[in-house]
Amino acid sequence: MKRLGLVLTLAAAIGQGSFGADKERAWQQGMLLNPENNAYFKSVDKTEGLGEAGFRAAGTTDPDARHDVSVQDNYVVDSGDAAYLVQRVRLSSASPAKVYITMQVKFFVEKKKLFIVDKDGRQVETKIVKQTSKGSVAAGQ
Numbered sequence: 001m002k003r004l005g006l007v008l009t010l011a012a013a014i015g016q017g018s019f020g021a022d023k024e025r026a027w028q029q030g031m032l033l034n035p036e037n038n039a040y041f042k043s044v045d046k047t048e049g050l051g052e053a054g055f056r057a058a059g060t061t062d063p064d065a066r067h068d069v070s071v072q073d074n075y076v077v078d079s080g081d082a083a084y085l086v087q088r089v090r091l092s093s094a095s096p097a098k099v100y101i102t103m104q105v106k107f108f109v110e111k112k113k114l115f116i117v118d119k120d121g122r123q124v125e126t127k128i129v130k131q132t133s134k135g136s137v138a139a140g141q
Contacts, residue, residue, distance in 0.1 A: 044074045047072065047073050047096070048071065048072045049092075070091050081133060083131070084130070088126045098118040109128070114126050
């Protein structure tokens with residue numbers, strides 16, 4: 001009876017390994033470029049506010065003072081054969097991804113998303129806004 005339990009446990013573990021496995025990712029190596037000054041895309045701000053909130057910060061006496069609820073971080077990823085302009089929208093209170101310009105990054109592309117691995121090893125999901133091949137004459141257009 002103990003053997004049957006062991007066999008069933010092993011079969012379940014093997015089944016989990018084959019059916020519950022993550023997709024194979026086409027990992028690539030690249031470098032983050034300065035979004036404000038690069039050869040592929042026209043100047044883009046590193047971080048942009050996405051509109052003012054309809055509330056004032058606590059303790060503010062200025063009736064016209066408004067604060068951004070969310071911000072958009074822009075990154076340019078340079079791979080061996082293409083360059084990507086990507087965006088990440090986050091709450092302004094959330095910390096930005098732990099990446100920096102000229103950092104070598106590991107990433108993969110999945111449909112219209114690009115996932116970057118940051119300094120802490122976490123995957124940061126971004127949306128591809130523009131993509132250009134390295135040989136493209138009309139880069140950034």
